Amino acid sequence: MKGRGYLTPAELFFVRNHTSTPAIDVDDWRLRIHGDGVDHDVFLSYDDLRRLPQETIVRALECAGNGRSVFADQHGEELDETPWKLGAIGVAEWGGVRLSRVLDVAGLKPSARDVMPVGLDDLEVRRPLPRAKATAPDTLLALDMNGEPLLADHGFPCRVVASGWAAVASIKWVGSIEVSCRTLLSPWNTDTYVLKGPGFEDDNPHGGSVITMQKVKSALELPWPARLPQGEHVVSGRAWSGEGSIAWVEWSDGGPWQRATLIEPNLPAAWVRFQFVWRARAGEHEVRTRAGDDSGAVQGDHIGWNELGYLYDAVAPHPISVEAVCGGGVCVSQSRE
Numbered sequence: 001m002k003g004r005g006y007l008t009p010a011e012l013f014f015v016r017n018h019t020s021t022p023a024i025d026v027d028d029w030r031l032r033i034h035g036d037g038v039d040h041d042v043f044l045s046y047d048d049l050r051r052l053p054q055e056t057i058v059r060a061l062e063c064a065g066n067g068r069s070v071f072a073d074q075h076g077e078e079l080d081e082t083p084w085k086l087g088a089i090g091v092a093e094w095g096g097v098r099l100s101r102v103l104d105v106a107g108l109k110p111s112a113r114d115v116m117p118v119g120l121d122d123l124e125v126r127r128p129l130p131r132a133k134a135t136a137p138d139t140l141l142a143l144d145m146n147g148e149p150l151l152a153d154h155g156f157p158c159r160v161v162a163s164g165w166a167a168v169a170s171i172k173w174v175g176s177i178e179v180s181c182r183t184l185l186s187p188w189n190t191d192t193y194v195l196k197g198p199g200f201e202d203d204n205p206h207g208g209s210v211i212t213m214q215k216v217k218s219a220l221e222l223p224w225p226a227r228l229p230q231g232e233h234v235v236s237g238r239a240w241s242g243e244g245s246i247a248w249v250e251w252s253d254g255g256p257w258q259r260a261t262l263i264e265p266n267l268p269a270a271w272v273r274f275q276f277v278w279r280a281r282a283g284e285h286e287v288r289t290r291a292g293d294d295s296g297a298v299q300g301d302h303i304g305w306n307e308l309g310y311l312y313d314a315v316a317p318h319p320i321s322v323e324a325v326c327g328g329g330v331c332v333s334q335s336r337e
């Protein structure tokens with residue numbers, strides 16, 4: 001994303017599929033809304049959705065497993081799930097219809113409790129949203145990403161965008177939505193996408209604590225590990241926080257924490273770009289960043305263990321090896337600084 005502007009281009013946006021991307025013929029596709037939480041079943045076509053009032057919102061989507069490999073390293077463990085560094089996040093402008101409007105077409109009952117969008121991929125990936133989240137003004141059934149129809153990998157013809165929540169709640173390739181007056185469960189809010197381990201409250205019948213909101217995080221826009229020539233560098237990065245916005249970012253190469261400069265825009269539930277000047281001396285370094293958001297949440301140095309390695313929000317030591325610059329047969333070494 002370095003130098004790429006504020007929004008993540010659709011073709012560079014991370015892709016996370018539990019199975020493969022389904023091929024959907026939009027002319028045959030219908031969105032079915034059903035269950036005891038609505039007055040009647042409805043089937044909506046793509047054109048029906050396009051005819052409902054459209055909105056656009058700029059929002060981040062981040063996988064709950066983002067940072068897992070840093071988490072595993074800090075705990076000295078190996079984890080089987082996807083070993084993300086910090087790239088499983090992107091920010092896009094999403095266009096589409098509020099999910100609440102679509103539910104209203106079917107007559108959402110006051111007694112409705114849970115809303116479960118179901119994907120058309122072969123595992124039927126699905127995850128229930130409590131009514132309050134499903135009907136929040138910024139929960140969208142998105143048709144467009146950055147002004148263009150969704151790409152197949154990102155959920156064409158339509159996907160949920162559940163702002164601020166782990167992106168598993170943002171179901172792609174939605175084919176049906178079940179609305180129920182009872183609690184709905186799926187493997188993706190019982191077996192996985194749940195914090196399991198010592199110290200987690202059990203708020204789910206299978207144990208553990210169901211993941212909803214994302215945390216405060218920051219990352220450098222550098223390869224992992226990075227190599228840089230010795231000298232002054234403008235180092236850039238991005239920081240983000242669930243539904244909040246970022247108040248400040250600091251960095252350190254082992255010395256005292258120093259403020260980084262934030263670069264507008266700084267939208268809530270999206271991210272902010274930051275930069276700082278680093279005088280890189282030859283040798284092996286770890287550069288750390290930490291951010292704080294408008295609710296007062298701050299990135300710490302460490303997080304406790306959870307079995308599936310979710311929601312790593314502690315500081316990530318970014319390995320950078322700095323090479324001495326040689327000219328005319330003379331290498332400028334650290335002592336010449």
Ligand SMILES: Nc1nc2c(c(=O)[nH]1)N[C@H]1C(S)=C(S)[C@@H](COP(=O)(O)O)O[C@H]1N2
Binds near residue numbers: 124
């Ligand atoms: N139908 C369906 N929706 C899905 C998934 C999936 O496998 N199938 N993966 C989820 C997960 S775990 C994430 S992180 C996001 C990734 O969205 P993206 O691939 O557009 O970045 O989609 C979510 N929605």
Ligand SMILES: [Mo]
Binds near residue numbers: 063167
């Ligand atoms: Mo994910």
